[in-house]
Amino acid sequence: MSAIRLLIVDDHPLVVDGLSSRLSSCDDIDVVGVAENGEEAIEKTDELKPDVVLMDINMPIMNGIDAAEIFNEKYKHVKVLILSMHDDKEYVTNALRSGAKGYILKTVSSEEMINAVRSVFNGGIYYSPAVSEILLSKDTDENEILTSREQTVISLVAKGLSSKKIASQLDISVRTVETHRRNVNKKLNISSTSALVRYAIEHGLGGD
Amino acid sequence: MSAIRLLIVDDHPLVVDGLSSRLSSCDDIDVVGVAENGEEAIEKTDELKPDVVLMDINMPIMNGIDAAEIFNEKYKHVKVLILSMHDDKEYVTNALRSGAKGYILKTVSSEEMINAVRSVFNGGIYYSPAVSEILLSKDTDENEILTSREQTVISLVAKGLSSKKIASQLDISVRTVETHRRNVNKKLNISSTSALVRYAIEHGLGGD
DNA sequence: CTCGGTCTATGTATTTATACGTAGTGTCAA
DNA sequence: TTGACACTACGTATAAATACATAGACCGAG
CATH class of the missing domain: 1.10.10.10 (Winged helix-like DNA-binding domain superfamily/Winged helix DNA-binding domain)
Structure with a gap:
């Protein structure tokens, strides 16, 4: 079984580099590329052929939500996993509405992030527990x-x-x-x- | 010459883990610990004896500026390097006023971050180029x-x-x-x- | 000592915001 | 058709904010 081809999309090089570095110890995940915004991610998809795109929301030029919508249209086989600091229900629902298969907060551990990548690659929808709670919340937003x-x-x-x-x-x-x-x-x-x-x-x- | 003992302070485990992972390939920098807020960083200092504290500003319980002030009072030998997404002159000047020896933006590359750690350890004051520009800006904030x-x-x-x-x-x-x-x-x-x-x-x- | 800057405070006047209440109109679903 | 909801708008009242002007006290630098 080949490794999951992962594209990391974030406008903070430190974050990207850190994630890449951390993921380099994962045998089943292969960071095939990075992009600094949604547009660049989309442009690189044909060349890099990622299975999963781990993407932030707030980025210049094109944000993660808009990019996820395009991925959902043009690259249905590519699973988008949102990695965001925003825990508002608004953000979460917008992301999922855009076709993202998962939403994790930047507060999660590396292990959970890795699990999330695996889950969406395997066809699941992944929310971190905190996000699940938000979505299931009885409190109306x-x-x-x-x-x-x-x-x-x-x-x-x-x-x-x-x-x-x-x-x-x-x-x-x-x-x-x-x-x-x-x-x-x-x-x-x-x-x-x-x-x-x-x-x-x-x-x-x-x-x- | 022994490695620089670095304490990483950030409330985002992914960031911390990524930085640790990235820095693990640096022979001259030793990540001796992590903390999730300013208070925890201070508490761990006696035990961990860091040379340099790489610290975010916005964190729960105690922010990086307040913590830097305390480091400046109680642990003068410990150099504080601020790692922040905020590029407002206000944030920069507040940080430096608090005794921090450097300020880098989260937009910098890993290499620059590593250089910054080395610089402040060696007694310098380090600003990323973007930060220098802000400080030298003729536009009065x-x-x-x-x-x-x-x-x-x-x-x-x-x-x-x-x-x-x-x-x-x-x-x-x-x-x-x-x-x-x-x-x-x-x-x-x-x-x-x-x-x-x-x-x-x-x-x-x-x-x- | 002088001067500039900062903080404090007041007179006067007007505008704006908050809050309670009420109600007409249009749209849509049952 | 009726009722619920959203949008619109006004009466009344009070509190708060904006704005202009002026000035005293204190401190620090030159």
Whole structure:
């Protein structure tokens, strides 16, 4: 049985080098290449023919989610395993929606990461325990109780716009913006702009 | 000549493991231990006797800056090398102010990281080229035009405290807090709390 | 000693945000 | 058709923030 051909995609050379180094002691995993962003990973796939792509999300030029979608379209045999620091349900569900076969956090041990690579190679879907917990959580993700419009508004708040400017941009009245803010505050049990900005940034609604 | 005793401090096991693995091929560097936060690093120092501590900034329980300050007080012979993803001048200057002998970004190659470890061990101060550029930059970092007090105030704003609460905490009048806020807004050309919070978070003044 | 910078604080005025309440309109599913 | 939901918006009230201006006290450097 031949080794798993692994492509590592991360814009931090230290991370890449460390992973490569660590994996060099695995007989059944062969690091066939590295890439610094999603686009480069895709470009190298024909040449490198990876079985599994271990990929970060936040990268320049093309992020891991967009790349995973393309892999899912054009290279169905290539399994994407996301390696991310983000443990928000939002990120996890977006990744899986994009076709990734697994999601592990950067907090996991090397052993678990190696197990994850093996699992997805063998056709499984791998979530680290912490991620499983997030997905199975009975606690509804707060973003899911926010309407689309509310998310739009707080995203703009998080970009630093005042309610007046938001109203202008969305062509609605200031009073409507304030109502949306009030509704969000109530749903999330917060009562300051600061907390609202923080929430937005921490939940992928930072507006950037 | 004996090997450099290196202690790696990072809350991401994958990073730690990768670095250890990579460094295991260096004859002159001996990874004598790892720690997941600043406090643990300090606690292990008597036992492990590291020459150099390669340490991240953002970690639970005690961040790298606070830890570096303590190293600088209690273990002067131990050289702290910061390994961080943050390239803000603020982070760099805070780190160096805390006594760290070097600052490299997580974007550097393994070779450079190894060189950095050697440099600080040999008594030098090491900045990666990108960091040097930041420090030599003619562009004044906005944080540098904020007074210490102003930074304190906006840090608390970013933590979600109202001006009234900040006044109470700092034992000054609300009007003084407002004046500080106004001065900051003027210097940074912003005019909303949301933009202020965002600025603070993005420039290491998030108050966390 | 002088001067600049920082911190503190107040007067005045206006705008903005938070919060309670209410309700019309449109859409969609049952 | 009805009801639920989302979006829109206003009345009322209060608190908080923004902005302009001014100035005293203290400290440190020249």
